[in-house]
Amino acid sequence: MLNCLIIGSGISGLSTALALRKAGHAATVYEAYPEPSDGVGGFLTLAVNGFDALETLGLKNAARRLGFSTPRMSMYLGSTGRHLADFNYGGTLPDGTTARTMTRSELYALLRNEAVERGARIEYGKRLQAVEEGSDGVTARFDDDTIASGHLLIGADGLRSAVRPLIAPSSPQPRSIPLLNTGGIVPAGRGPALDVESGRMKMVFGKRCFYCYMPDPDGRIWWFANPLQRSSGNAAELDAPALKNWLTGLVSGDRTPMAAIIEATYGIITRT
Numbered sequence: 001m002l003n004c005l006i007i008g009s010g011i012s013g014l015s016t017a018l019a020l021r022k023a024g025h026a027a028t029v030y031e032a033y034p035e036p037s038d039g040v041g042g043f044l045t046l047a048v049n050g051f052d053a054l055e056t057l058g059l060k061n062a063a064r065r066l067g068f069s070t071p072r073m074s075m076y077l078g079s080t081g082r083h084l085a086d087f088n089y090g091g092t093l094p095d096g097t098t099a100r101t102m103t104r105s106e107l108y109a110l111l112r113n114e115a116v117e118r119g120a121r122i123e124y125g126k127r128l129q130a131v132e133e134g135s136d137g138v139t140a141r142f143d144d145d146t147i148a149s150g151h152l153l154i155g156a157d158g159l160r161s162a163v164r165p166l167i168a169p170s171s172p173q174p175r176s177i178p179l180l181n182t183g184g185i186v187p188a189g190r191g192p193a194l195d196v197e198s199g200r201m202k203m204v205f206g207k208r209c210f211y212c213y214m215p216d217p218d219g220r221i222w223w224f225a226n227p228l229q230r231s232s233g234n235a236a237e238l239d240a241p242a243l244k245n246w247l248t249g250l251v252s253g254d255r256t257p258m259a260a261i262i263e264a265t266y267g268i269i270t271r272t
């Protein structure tokens with residue numbers, strides 16, 4: 001049995017812990033944040049290859065209860081309303097599983113709870129600072145002046161990984177591009193009538209912004225938008241009413257209900 005140190009308790013770190021437990025190894029996850037990230041983040045679509053991976057971990061059926069089925073997407077031009085293309089989002093597995101859209105938080109909670117249930121340990125408030133390799137394993141140093149030793153260390157610490165430059169110093173750095181990702185979920189009964197059915201994501205190349213919206217079977221509307229950063233000021237720092245105003249202005253010339261969708265959103269949930 002190996003004693004494995006995993007850095008980062010996001011989707012990849014927790015999945016890795018589950019896989020190592022399944023293979024009979026000890027797994028401890030070290031997370032920089034002081035507490036679990038329940039309720040944090042936006043939403044994502046888990047494609048069928050992701051469900052295949054979860055099946056290996058014995059979690060496909062549990063994950064099929066999260067979110068709602070979104071096997072189709074369509075592309076449109078916002079200025080004219082012209083239909084450009086339809087796609088299937090990765091097809092359908094033999095048991096009928098399709099891509100599903102879910103909050104990042106509910107997928108995270110499933111993986112975290114199962115990892116703990118199956119014997120993985122998670123330690124919070126442990127930001128990796130340095131790694132030392134010895135003849136019998138590896139030692140991780142954290143910013144709270146503690147250390148942990150194991151047979152191997154796995155970097156699952158995201159885009160700005162601390163592990164990656166330690167083990168692959170010449171690996172490329174993340175690049176910043178001037179696009180904002182923002183989105184929200186409109187409660188049932190508050191949004192406008194939509195021109196798309198549940199199960200299909202409507203993606204629109206608007207005159208001034210790319211965006212997507214879709215209804216879920218309960219009548220809520222899930223949406224995201226990718227505007228270019230404003231030429232003056234950082235859009236990610238706008239307060240919620242100002243962000244809403246700015247976004248509404250970007251989409252109001254399009255032949256879609258997007259302006260009314262943004263207007264009906266209580267809180268804009270992601271601004272990355």
Ligand SMILES: Cc1cc2nc3c(=O)[nH]c(=O)nc-3n(C[C@H](O)[C@H](O)[C@H](O)COP(=O)(O)OP(=O)(O)OC[C@H]3O[C@@H](n4cnc5c(N)ncnc54)[C@H](O)[C@@H]3O)c2cc1C
Nearest residue numbers: 008009010011012013031032044045127128157158162181
């Ligand atoms: C807006 C948006 C929409 C997306 N939509 C989709 C989608 O539809 N479908 C899809 O499959 N993917 C989607 N993605 C991508 C997907 O969300 C990410 O690829 C995935 O969440 C990355 O998970 P991760 O565990 O690798 O990293 P992260 O979630 O970034 O987790 C890394 C963890 O490591 C911790 N950490 C960082 N540094 C340290 C350190 N030094 N020491 C200890 N811990 C550390 C962090 O606090 C964090 O908890 C989307 C991403 C965004 C931003």
